[in-house]
Amino acid sequence: MDIAQRGLSELRRDLDLVKISSVELTEEFIARIHKYNKRYNCFISVRAEEARADAQKADELRAKGGELPALCGIPIAHKDLFCMRGVRTTCASRMLENYVAPYDATVVERLRARGAVVLGKTNMDEFAMGSSNENSAFGAVPNPWDAERVAGGSSGGSASALAAGFCAAATATDTGGSARQPASLCGVTALKPSYGRVSRYGMIAFASSLDHASVLTRNAEDAAWMLGAVAGHDARDSTSVDAPVDDYLSALDETPKLCLGVVDDWLDTNRAGAQAVEQALAVFERLGHTVRRVRLPRMGLGISAYYVLASAECASNLARYDGVRYGYRCENPKSVEDMIVRSRSESLGSEVQRRILIGTFVLSAGYYDAYYVRAQRLRRLICEEFKRAFEEVDILIGSTTMGTAFKLGEKTGSPVEMYREDLYTIPANLAGLPAMSVPVGASENLPLGMHLVAPYLAEATLLSLAHQFQKNSDWHTRVPVLA
């Protein structure tokens, strides 16, 4: 297998055994990025010189011997939503096109402290709003499996970069499915941790009660490494949970016998996906787990509650983009009002503006109770449905999405048709529960993902089940042939 398509754990072993140096590894990825990024548009910013320097330092540290930081010399990419000091952080928006962050996000800081080499910042749907990576001010991201199709979103750049072999792992965010859905469409593994497990400090906000810092990797073992590096309390994020971090790596091979609940509501529209999941269930049964059929009829309403809550929170969070302190300011403003209105209108994309308007509507006088408060009640209903399910089963399983990657332009005509991409993934965001997407099959050479949801803070169980599945299947090892 090509060195650039080996997972993080394999590369760590190669580096430790001096089969390759971090500088050689970094050069390999940089060469691939330079060769293919024009076509696949995964990166908004590439920091080749700085990555080389970081790789050099990692090699010197390794040569000294002694204990090494966990990800010493491993080249990764960050979604362009994580502030990185001295580096452009654009959120794929004209509003922040020239914004150079003056500080590091906690996720960036912690991965740097563990020795990761950062290759660059990846493309995404603008301000994390989208499910296809077609809403970027820097152009769409095609799918490496079929360049006429989407990579998914909003973390399309990270998913595509990983699948195509431009990095060993990548960070992402997941507000309604934005790490899991592109992972499913690109054939990689995604982990959205429990809400509060990973700090949101420095992670530019879309919807604060729904945003989750996430990781994209080639497999569950790699995800355990990445999660171990970034998880844990952070006093700078007031929603960060102060709970001990499990040893995800030790727990990987200690999979208990579990009762798995396959959610029929997360299967019916996707025959190929449903078939692939049923085949995975047969593997799980062979491994000694029990499988039960589960119905979660209220989950389908999650999408309605989500588009109230996420839009409301986005309208509030994006009010800061007014051209005053940072970001785009229009030319020759006639007044403060004109400056604010034109700065926002000229630089924010149409999907972002649409969601701000929906959010403004549901929060406005006369509609607040009927929409916003009602959505909050529905949120509790969905959480309770999950709680009841977890009294009967340990993990919930279904398809991550309703289908494989769709064609570029296919769903841009209808906002709601695009929103339905996240039908299965949204409830885990509403409830703040940990969830993964794991490659489970293919249909017409396009990847299919299996969705796993666990109780709050049960990432260790989730990772170990996914790891066990990946020891007994090979979908996660398949790589696309690039055009």
Place this chain on the structure above:
Amino acid sequence: MKVDLTALDKLMRLARLSLPVSGENAGKRNKDRLVADLNEVLALIEQMNSVDTKKISPMAHPLDIVQPLRGDQDDRSIDRARFQEEAPDSREGFYLVPRVIEKDGDG
């Protein structure tokens, strides 16, 4: 509930947004399209009404936590000069914008 052009204008004022007007008709076509899109999303949202949630208390947040407070100590984490390097226009620690308060006699 449907949004019409009047409601859209009000929402745009509240959200501090406007549609670029490159000709009278272009502006109206964009507004009509936006109204149609917003109503499509509202129809999705209104599916919430299929469930009776009157007896359920609202949930703003997945965690049952209260805002934690930190000690009253100066941690020097705000570096105004460095942060203001990103400002479109600033001077002596202030962010500069077009005049807000009209001078006397400015009608």
